[in-house]
Amino acid sequence: MTVLALTVVGAGRPQAGIDDTPPRERLAQGQAIAKRDCGGCHAVDRVGDSPLPKAPRLRDLHYRYPVEQLGEALAEGIVVGHGPMPEWVLDPHEIEALTVYLKSLEPDAPARVPRR
Template sequence: MRIFPGCLAASLALTNAAMALSPAEQRGKNFVLTNCSRCHAVDKVSDSPLKIAPPFRDLHLKYPVETLQESLAEGIYTGHPTMPVFRLEPDQINDVLSYLKSLE
């Protein structure tokens, strides 16, 4: 029975390592937490604070996340007037898309 606690600890360590975000994913997460989380759910479980704002974890169900690249570069415009327009730099786009893919 002494082996079990060691196996459990090793299993938890591997699980946490597998769940760790890459640097790009972490930067993307930081961006969406700062700029999007006031309205959108930006994690895998929360509800969106603004009910009409889709959770980011569901975006891939509507279209491939990669298709957002051009919109993020040029500015995303929606029919919702209070959503701010964001124009991201190429590195920021890569980071945000990396994070969004991690939510799939």
Template sequence: MRAIKYVVAVVVMLTASQAWAAEDEDVTKGRQLAERLCSRCHAVGPQGDSPFEPAPPFRALVEKWPDTEVLAEALAEGINVGHPAMPEFVLQPHEIGDLLSYLETLKK
């Protein structure tokens, strides 16, 4: 009986470890995506000013759009803010998930 409990505990720990690793990978991919696509104008990290003053820092965006489902929908449809300074782009579903995972880390 003790061996069964030990095996169950090990399986639970390994499963949780794999889930955390996958979550960390999503956050890393999301940060890299933000840096590649957005950092020219936006501050994408937890500190600092945006290089392009009118572009809000990402940490301000997560305060403005705390409901990530709404933001996910906007990202899926392609963000187009109607001015030439911000290009229109469409992210793939896995990229949206990664970016949202990263944005979650910026919430206070």
């Protein structure tokens, strides 16, 4: 078992409110974060297998965790049961965007990431 260590940055510096970002933009940001930080090991889209077989597909996380509550866990670190998890830094806006994207992967989610 490995510990996923994430650090929330930005305490004490002024930032625009998370709700200032349009929902489709936030969703696209979350997808980009998932691909950038998770895609090397996890399947990050609605289809496909994880490059690292022991790494759960992100679209299946809702079976293991209440995704809407992952923000706090992402900020504090998550205990996971597969190979080495890297440490990386996410700010509160990135955590929010990633959570929005993870919610969009649930089978009954109406939101879709815009194609570019």
